[in-house]
Structure formats: C-alpha cells, structure tokens
Amino acid sequence: MELSGAEIVVQALIDEGVEYIWGYPGGAVLHIYDALFQQKKMRHILVRHEQAATHAADGYARATGKPGVALVTSGPGATNAVTGIATAYMDSIPMVVLTGQVPTPFIGSDAFQEVDITGITRPCVKHNFLIKRVEDIAETLAKAFYIATTGRPGPVLVDIPKDVTDPGVRIPYDYPKKISMRSYRPVEKGHPKQIRKAVDLMVKAQRPVIYSGGGVIQGNASDELRKLVKETGFPITQTLMGLGAVPASDPNNLGMLGMHGTYEANMAMHESDLIIAIGARFDDRVTGKLAQFCPHAKVIHIDVDPASISKNVKVDVPIVGQVKPVLKVLSERKTKPDAEALKAWWQRIEAWRSVECLRYPHSDKVIKPQFAIETLHKVTRRRDFYLTSDVGQHQMFAAQFYPFEKPRRWINSGGLGTMGFGMPAAMGVQQAFPKATVACVTGEASIQMCIQELATCSQYNLPIKIVLLNNGYMGMVRQWQELFYEGRYSHSYVDALPDFARLAETYGHVGMTIEDPADLEEAYKEAFGMKDRLVFMNVLVDPEENVYPMIEAGKGHHEMHMSPYLNSERELA
Amino acid sequence: MRHIISVLIENESGALARVAGLFAARGYNIESLTVAPIEDPTLSRMTLVTHGDENVIEQIVKQLNKLIDVVKLLDLSEGSHIERELMMVKVKAEKGMREELKRLADIFRANIIDVTSTSYTTELTGTSAKLDAFLEAVPEEVIIEVVRSGPLGISRGPKGLGL
Ligand SMILES: Cc1ncc(C[n+]2csc(CCOP(=O)(O)OP(=O)(O)O)c2C)c(N)n1
Ligand SMILES: [Mg+2]
Numbered sequence: 001m002e003l004s005g006a007e008i009v010v011q012a013l014i015d016e017g018v019e020y021i022w023g024y025p026g027g028a029v030l031h032i033y034d035a036l037f038q039q040k041k042m043r044h045i046l047v048r049h050e051q052a053a054t055h056a057a058d059g060y061a062r063a064t065g066k067p068g069v070a071l072v073t074s075g076p077g078a079t080n081a082v083t084g085i086a087t088a089y090m091d092s093i094p095m096v097v098l099t100g101q102v103p104t105p106f107i108g109s110d111a112f113q114e115v116d117i118t119g120i121t122r123p124c125v126k127h128n129f130l131i132k133r134v135e136d137i138a139e140t141l142a143k144a145f146y147i148a149t150t151g152r153p154g155p156v157l158v159d160i161p162k163d164v165t166d167p168g169v170r171i172p173y174d175y176p177k178k179i180s181m182r183s184y185r186p187v188e189k190g191h192p193k194q195i196r197k198a199v200d201l202m203v204k205a206q207r208p209v210i211y212s213g214g215g216v217i218q219g220n221a222s223d224e225l226r227k228l229v230k231e232t233g234f235p236i237t238q239t240l241m242g243l244g245a246v247p248a249s250d251p252n253n254l255g256m257l258g259m260h261g262t263y264e265a266n267m268a269m270h271e272s273d274l275i276i277a278i279g280a281r282f283d284d285r286v287t288g289k290l291a292q293f294c295p296h297a298k299v300i301h302i303d304v305d306p307a308s309i310s311k312n313v314k315v316d317v318p319i320v321g322q323v324k325p326v327l328k329v330l331s332e333r334k335t336k337p338d339a340e341a342l343k344a345w346w347q348r349i350e351a352w353r354s355v356e357c358l359r360y361p362h363s364d365k366v367i368k369p370q371f372a373i374e375t376l377h378k379v380t381r382r383r384d385f386y387l388t389s390d391v392g393q394h395q396m397f398a399a400q401f402y403p404f405e406k407p408r409r410w411i412n413s414g415g416l417g418t419m420g421f422g423m424p425a426a427m428g429v430q431q432a433f434p435k436a437t438v439a440c441v442t443g444e445a446s447i448q449m450c451i452q453e454l455a456t457c458s459q460y461n462l463p464i465k466i467v468l469l470n471n472g473y474m475g476m477v478r479q480w481q482e483l484f485y486e487g488r489y490s491h492s493y494v495d496a497l498p499d500f501a502r503l504a505e506t507y508g509h510v511g512m513t514i515e516d517p518a519d520l521e522e523a524y525k526e527a528f529g530m531k532d533r534l535v536f537m538n539v540l541v542d543p544e545e546n547v548y549p550m551i552e553a554g555k556g557h558h559e560m561h562m563s564p565y566l567n568s569e570r571e572l573a
Numbered sequence: 574m575r576h577i578i579s580v581l582i583e584n585e586s587g588a589l590a591r592v593a594g595l596f597a598a599r600g601y602n603i604e605s606l607t608v609a610p611i612e613d614p615t616l617s618r619m620t621l622v623t624h625g626d627e628n629v630i631e632q633i634v635k636q637l638n639k640l641i642d643v644v645k646l647l648d649l650s651e652g653s654h655i656e657r658e659l660m661m662v663k664v665k666a667e668k669g670m671r672e673e674l675k676r677l678a679d680i681f682r683a684n685i686i687d688v689t690s691t692s693y694t695t696e697l698t699g700t701s702a703k704l705d706a707f708l709e710a711v712p713e714e715v716i717i718e719v720v721r722s723g724p725l726g727i728s729r730g731p732k733g734l735g736l
Contacts (some may be wrong), residue, residue, distance in 0.1 A: 118587060123598045127641040130586070147641060182736065183583050183644040307635035310628065 003173040005134040005165035006031035009098065012141040014041045015175040018069050020060060020431055021045070022053035026073025027113060028100025031165035045431065045460060048452040050077050052424035054084020055450070058093050059425030062411045063386060064432045065220060067094040067148050074100040075113030078159075079120065083418060085155045086124040090415025091241060092218055094153035096144050103163035104132060118159050126154030134164050138175050146179040151186030152305040153218055187304065190321030190329070197317045198276070198300045199333050205274035206341040207296075207348075208234045211257065211286075214241030214414065215279015215303060215323055222246070222407040224327035225278065231331050233342055235349055237265035239280055240399055241414040248403030254349065255358075258286040259551050260396045263357035263560060266549070268349055269294055270557040277301040279323045282312040283415070284553070292556030302326050357549050358400055361565045367517045369394060369469045369541045373401035373441070376467060379524040383437040386411065386429045390422035390446030393475035396547040398441045420449030426464040427456060437528060439465040445474045445494050454507040457534045465527055466536045468500060471543045479546045483561075504536035513538045575604075576630050577656060577726045579734055580619040580637060581645040584610055588642045592619065595640065601625065601633050605723030613736075616644065620725050647734050649726040656724045659696070660704045661686070662711065663718040666693040670715060681707045692717065700724075 003011060009032050013021065022045045025033045036044050047053045050072045057068025068088075072081045078099040088095045102111040118128045127147050129140050137160070144156040202208060210232075216225050222245045229236050229252050236246055237257040246253055255262035257269055269275065275297045280286070287293045293313060301308075301315040302323055309318040319326055360370045376387075387402060389395040389412040404410045411429060413421040426440040447468055457464060477492040501511025510533045514523045520539070527535040548563035582588050589608055596603045604622040611618045623633060630648070637643055649656075662683075666674050671693075678685055678695050681703070687694035697707055701724050708719065728734070 119590065122587070122591060122594050128587075181641075184641050305639070307632065307639045309635075311632060314628075 001173050002170040004031070004035070004167040004170050005137055005160075006035040006167055008134070008137045008173050009141070009160065009165060010035040010039055010042070011173060012138050012175055013069060014039070016141070016145050017066075018042055021069045021071055022047055022056040022428070023071030024050050024053060024073065024077060026077050026100060028074035028102060028162045029071060029098075029160075031162065031167055032071065032098070032100070032160070034167065044071075045427075045456065047424065047456050049450065050080035051083050051420060052427070052450050052453045052456065054081045054095070054097060055087065055418075055421050055424035056428035056431070057095055057097075058084060058088045059388060059411055059428030060432050061088070061093050061095055061428075062425070063408050063429040065218075065408065067096055067145060068428065069096050069098070071098045072100070073113070074102055074117070075115050078115055078117040082121060082124070083420075085121055085157065087413050087416045087418045087421060088155040089124045089126070091214060091413065092153050093155065094148040095155040096141075096148050097155060097157045099157060099159050101130065101159045101161040104161045105163070107161065118157065121157050124155075125157050126152075128157040128159065130159040131161070131164055134166070134169055134171055137164065138173060142176040142179050143181065146181075147184060151184075152308075187306075187320050188322055188325065190302065190319040190326040194317055194319045195326065195329055195333075198319060198330065199335055201274055201298055201300060201317060202232065202276070202335045203337060205337060207272045207345045208232070208274040208276065208337065208342075209268050209272040210234050210236040210276045210278065211239070211269065211280055212236060212242045212245055212278040213239040213280025216242055216245040217279075217407045219279055219304065219323040221279070221324040221327050224324055224331055226250070228327055228331040232335050232337055234276070234337070235268055235346070237261070237268065239283070239286055239414070240412065242280065243399060243410045244404035244407045247405040249405060254353075256399055258283075259288070259553070260400065260547050260549065263355050263549055263562070264349055264352040266551065266557040266560055267352045271348070272297045275299045277303075278327065279303060281308045284312070287312060288551050288559075289554050289556050292558075294557075355562075355566070357562060357566065359566060360545075360563065363542070364517055366542045367514070367520060367539060369397045369471065369545050370401050371517060372467070372469055372520065372539050372541055373397050375520050375524060376439070376441070377402050379521060379528055380437060380439065383528070384433070384435065385409065386426075386433065386436055386438045388412065388422045388426040388429060388438070388440045390440070390442040391417045391419045391476075392443045392446055393471070393479065393545070393547050394441050394443045394446075394469040396476075397469070400547075419446040422446060423453050423464070423466065424450050427453060427462050430462045430464050431460070437465065439467055441467045441469065443475060444468060444470045444472065444497055444500070447500075451503075454504060454509060454534070454536075458508045461532070463530070463532050463534055466504075466534070468536065468538050469541045470497075470500070470538055471541050471545070472497070473543060475545075476547070478544075482546070484552075500536055500538040504534070509534040509536055511536045511538070513540070515540045574626070574630070574650075575622065575624055576648055576650045577654070577724060578621045578623065578634065578637070579647045579649055579726060580621065580643055581734060581736075582617050582619055583642040583644060584615050584617045585642055588617065591640050591642060592621075592637065595636055599632070599636060601629065607723045607725060620723070622724060644736065645734060647728070649728055653729045654726050655729060656700055656726045657698055658701050658704055658724040659698050659722040660707070661694060661696050661720050662708070662716065663692060663694045664711060665691060665715040665717060667691055674711070674715070677710055681710070683707065
C-alpha cells in the first residue's frame with residue numbers, strides 16, 4: 001500500500017485503534033485534514049480552542065484508560081495546546097498530541113506560524129519528536145503511542161512539518177506491530193525481595209495506613225487494592241487523584257488526605273508507624289511540611305516510576321513496578337497483621353472520625369456549596385455517572401462530598417490545577433460513553449476559561465450537565481485572602497458575569513438558574529431527566545463559604561484548621 | 574560531593590537539550606558537560622560533572638535515566654575510575670619569558686603546539702587538579718586565553734559501559 005505522509009498519519013492513528021481525535025485546523029496541518037476528510041473510521045471533533053482539544057483528549061483518556069489524541073496546527077495552535085499538555089503531564093495521562101510544523105526547509109527561519117514546539121514542551125511532555133522524513137512517520141507514531149501508554153503514562157508530542165505530509169509523495173506503508181526501544185524499557189513486576197521486606201513491615205506494623213493515589217487508577221489496580229484493604233484490614237486514605245479506587249463507602253476508607261483532607265485521614269497519617277504509599281507521589285498538597293510529615297512512620301512506596309521514589313520523602317522499602325502485579329502479589333501473601341494492635345489503632349481512628357470534620361451549617365435561605373454537591377450525589381447516585389471538575393473550592397467540595405464508588409469516575413486536574421479543564425474534559429468523557437451521565441462541576445471563574453466549548457457541545461450533541469457553583473468569587477483565592485491577607489480581596493471578585501442560563505440558551509442548550517435550597521433537588525432531577533440536552537445549571541451558592549478542614553501550605557498534618565462552625569460547636573459543649 | 578557521570582544517549586537532535594533542560598528545570602548544579610558520538614554513531618557519550626548531596630545525586634541519576642533518549646548511565650564516582658581533561662593555554666611569550674615558559678611546560682609535560690614571536694600555545698592533558706596547578710604556576714599577567722574540555726572519565730578494569 002502506497003500512501004502520502006498525510007495519509008500515513010491518519011492510517012497510523014486508525015491502526016493504533018484511535019476512535020476520536022480532537023483538533024483544530026490550520027495551514028501546517030491542511031494535508032492531514034484533507035486525509036481525515038477522506039476516511040470514515042476515525043471521528044474528528046472540532047473544538048473551539050486548542051486548549052479544549054487537549055483537555056477533551058485528556059478527559060477521554062482518564063475515563064477510558066486509552067490514549068487521548070489531539071491534532072493542532074503550528075505556531076499559535078501548538079502554543080494554545082501547551083496548557084492541556086502540561087495538565088496531562090502532571091497527572092500522568094496517556095496522550096498523543098500532533099502538531100503541524102512549518103516545512104523542514106523553513107525551520108529555524110522564523111517562518112510564518114513557526115514556534116519551536118518541541119523546545120517549548122520539552123519540560124512538560126514524557127517525550128517529543130520532530131519528524132523530518134516521511135519514511136519516519138509510521139514508526140515515530142508507533143513509538144509515541146508506546147511511550148505515552150507504558151510505564152508511567154504521559155503526553156507525547158509529535159511535531160510534523162508540512163512538507164513531510166505532502167500528498168504528492170507516496171511511499172509504502174507498514175505500521176509496526178511491536179515497538180522495542182533500547183533506551184526505554186519500562187519496569188513490570190516489583191522485586192520479590194522488596195515485596196518480602198514490605199510484608200515483614202506490614203506484619204509488624206502497629207498503626208499502618210495505606211495512602212493511595214492516581215497511579216492505582218491509571219494502573220487499573222483498583223480491584224487489587226480493594227483486595228489488599230480487605231485482606232489486611234488496614235485503614236486507607238486516597239489522594240485527590242486516587243478517589244474511587246477503593247469505594248468511598250468502604251468502612252476502611254478514611255477519605256481524602258492532605259490540604260483539604262479529612263481529620264481522620266490526616267491524623268492517621270501523622271500518628272502512623274507504617275505508610276504504604278501506592279501509586280502516589282508525595283505531592284506538597286498531600287504532605288504539608290515535609291519535616292513534619294509522618295514523623296513516626298516507616299514508608300513503603302510502590303510506584304512504576306523510580307524517580308518518584310525518595311524524591312520528597314525518604315522511603316524505607318521501595319518497590320518499583322506496575323502497581324497491579326505488585327498489589328496482586330502483596331494481597332496473595334495473606335498478610336496477617338497484628339490484630340490486637342490494629343484493633344487499638346482503629347479505636348483511635350474512630351475517635352477522630354467521630355469529630356465528623358466535614359459537617360457544615362445547613363441553611364434554608366442560601367444554597368451551601370456542600371449541600372449542592374450532596375444533593376447532586378443524591379440525584380445521580382443510581383446513574384452510570386462521571387463527574388469532571390474545574391479548579392477551586394467547588395473542586396474540593398466535590399472531592400469531599402461526592403462519594404466516588406468506582407475508579408475513573410472523578411476526573412479533575414490535580415497536579416497542574418488547570419481552570420478551564422472541566423467542560424472540555426466532560427466532552428471527552430461523553431464522547432467515550434454516549435449513554436453515561438456526565439456532569440461538570442465548575443465555578444463562574446473557571447467555566448469562563450473554556451466557555452466557547454458550549455458551541456462544540458451543540459455541534460456534536462453532547463448532553464453534558466454543567467453544575468456551576470456560582471459564588472461570585474474566585475472562591476479559593478478569596479478564601480486564602482480572607483485567611484492570610486486580612487480579607488483584602490484583591491481582584492478575586494468575579495464582576496460582569498453573564499446571565500449563564502441565557503448564555504447557554506444562545507448556544508442552543510437549556511439554561512437554569514437555581515437560587516433556593518428548597519428547589520435544588522427538583523431542579524437537578526429535571527435537568528438530569530433531559531437525557532439529550534446539555535443543561536447548564538447556574539446554582540447561586542453562599543458567596544463566602546470556605547473549604548474545611550484546611551492545612552495551611554507549609555504546616556504539618558496535625559495542624560489542621562477545622563471549620564469555625566465545628567469550633568463554635570465545641571466551645572458550646 | 575562531586576560526581577562524574579557517564580551517559581550513553583541516542584544521537585538524536587534535541588538529546589543534549591533534554592539533558593541541559595533537565596538540569597536547569599530541576600535546579601541541579603552542572604559543572605561541566607562534554608559530549609561526542611562514539612564508535613557506534615547512533616550513540617553519543619556524555620560526561621557530566623555535578624555536585625550535590627546523596628539525595629540530589631540519586632535524583633539526578635533517576636531523572637537522567639527517565640529521559641527516553643538515555644540508553645545507559647554510570648556514576649563513575651561509585652567505583653575506581655580515571656579522569657582526563659584537555660586544556661589549551663595561550664600565553665604571551667616575549668623575550669625575557671620564553672625560556673621560563675618553556676621550562677614550565679616541560680615540568681607539566683605540556684606540549685607547545687603553536688608558536689609566534691610573541692606567544693606560545695600549550696596543550697596539556699591530565700586530571701582537572703593538574704590543569705589547575707599548571708594555571709597556578711603560569712604568571713597571571715601572561716595568560717591570553719584558556720580553554721578546557723571538562724573532564725572525561727572511564728572506569729578502571731576490563732568492564733566497559735556498553736550496550
Ligand atoms: C488557569 C488558572 N489560573 C489561575 C488559577 C488560580 N486559581 C485557583 S482556584 C481559582 C479560583 C477559581 O474560581 P471559581 O472557578 O469561581 O471557583 P471557586 O473557587 O469559586 O469554587 C484561581 C484563580 C488556576 N488554578 N488556574
Ligand atoms: Mg467562584
């Protein structure tokens with residue numbers, strides 16, 4: 001079969017099993033777009049901004065576990081994609097981004113729409129390539145997918161100069177079936193000796209805690225983790241990225257840890273004598289002040305990326321390997337922990353739990369954001385449900401108050417914290433699962449960063465549900481200003497807001513404005529009842545609610561601030 | 574502590590930038606970096622000299638290994654090894670000084686590789702410390718130009734860093 005470079009690009013994606021590609025055309029990718037036009041196997045989704053193409057591909061990848069693919073033009077198309085690439089990089093999401101480039105003879109001449117995108121993205125991709133010859137396209141793309149999806153996953157960018165895709169040059173095409181690279185050999189199973197050492201520590205532990213992260217979800221190891229929790233009876237806390245690996249309702253689940261984690265999770269970490277970190281990377285939002293992190297604990301760390309181990313926290317027993325096989329072996333060991341000690345440990349944990357740190361004052365006058373999430377759960381719990389999020393207080397409220405029971409159901413930008421992620425990510429999820437209910441919880445500031453995608457949702461009939469917790473502030477910024485800048489709300493008020501319901505309507509969607517707590521549940525029911533429509537719910541919430549508990553940046557796990565509501569209650573008692 | 578690290582890396586465009594960028598982005602110290610293709614032209618060998626405590630060096634080694642283009646890596650400082658650096662020094666060699674400079678070059682086993690009526694250019698190979706000592710010995714006011722390669726390293730014994 002003889003194909004042009006442009007056709008090879010398209011055929012390689014098809015051979016790779018790609019179903020959807022999110023993109024935006026421009027001069028440098030016109031040959032590829034022409035080849036796309038002439039095939040039927042793969043669907044191209046035209047976004048309205050390249051950032052959204054990368055977030056949509058990313059959302060698709062997070063929900064399915066398959067690599068997301070985006071295609072953008074050179075220069076501004078490529079730079080617009082950078083935020084989405086960095087977002088995927090920070091959360092280890094498999095993604096392949098194709099960028100057009102000026103023709104090879106023009107590279108380096110500051111040609112029209114030329115940027116050195118491999119240079120720009122080098123620090124925020126797992127790897128990138130600049131293809132120089134048409135003969136290299138197939139193999140480079142095969143390598144890109146291989147690298148993106150194996151080991152610790154991540155985005156791979158492939159820069160393709162326009163002349164390389166010239167329709168006039170045709171060469172024989174053959175897609176490599178298998179890739180092997182002498183310079184890249186991701187690890188598989190963990191070292192048996194290390195696993196044995198870990199078991200020894202687990203048997204001896206008096207106050208163990210499992211701390212699991214996004215790696216368990218990306219590594220499809222939820223079943224194995226559930227088994228381990230069951231087998232050992234150990235308490236488990238999950239990071240923002242790890243929620244749902246073990247069901248929120250599991251009695252051993254202590255909830256999220258870290259800056260806005262639960263009292264019981266953070267206290268258990270602080271008092272623990274053995275931390276079993278699984279697919280988690282000791283991010284500063286999780287650890288707080290490193291010098292005070294888990295002062296009494298030995299640390300076992302299971303991770304596919306050797307560079308994650310002992311990066312922030314010194315690890316006693318590193319196990320480098322895919323979490324799935326390692327957990328399988330670990331749970332088959334039938335580790336019998338010290339039952340007496342564990343019982344005493346659980347008693348202490350129950351005491352922390354009984355504080356019920358997430359309680360908040362209910363109101364029948366104004367919708368509390370926590371109530372908005374709890375009610376969302378009430379209405380959607382029986383559905384095949386995915387929740388994406390933007391970044392801010394609403395994200396933390398969702399993480400705290402929506403109990404995720406399954407992996408890949410909670411989709412948010414944790415590492416980079418990218419406002420604008422939520423709606424395009426939901427588009428990617430909905431595309432992958434047309435029958436599922438996909439909602440995006442967002443803030444009035446975040447949603448405006450990719451609001452143009454309401455048009456894409458219209459064009460492709462994506463019936464996502466947007467739950468805007470509208471507090472009129474960049475709430476998370478305002479919270480820090482209230483607590484650490486004596487209430488000087490410098491530029492955190494979101495002025496000149498549009499009427500979101502009407503805005504959604506002009507794009508052909510359904511808009512709702514919900515103000516009264518008494519109406520909320522019914523309004524949600526109505527909205528989620530509209531199976532085929534995008535419904536934009538502008539939920540006006542308490543403007544000055546804060547997220548608690550909270551650990552200030554740079555403080556230890558035991559130095560949590562509880563909500564003033566809980567504190568006042570304690571004073572009364 | 575000072576570490577000297579040898580890296581076999583794919584001879585691809587951008588490979589050097591990945592290494593340099595890694596050091597810049599993660600704030601690692603880099604004292605010298607030399608790179609050239611080896612007998613297998615698809616590979617380059619890089620020699621890196623860096624400073625850092627144990628944890629930093631551990632991270633540097635892991636982060637380098639994580640680069641997709643890096644094929645193999647060895648921290649030479651972990652075993653016994655040999656280091657050599659090349660230096661060329663151009664000095665003012667006017668009437669009164671010519672003999673003295675020639676003697677100094679002989680003592681350090683440096684070769685004079687270019688001569689004019691007013692200058693010498695000397696070439697000297699050795700450990701970095703030896704090159705430092707030579708520069709100490711040459712009167713500062715006669716030095717016109719110094720160029721150093723940065724050290725190269727190889728492990729002692731029959732084993733080599735190969736594929
Ligand atoms: C692109 C980007 N710019 C700035 C920030 C910093 N930031 C974090 S949260 C936040 C406020 C978000 O406001 P909103 O979307 O209304 O959510 P809320 O906190 O009010 O729920 C800002 C500005 C960010 N995370 N991302
Ligand atoms: Mg807000």
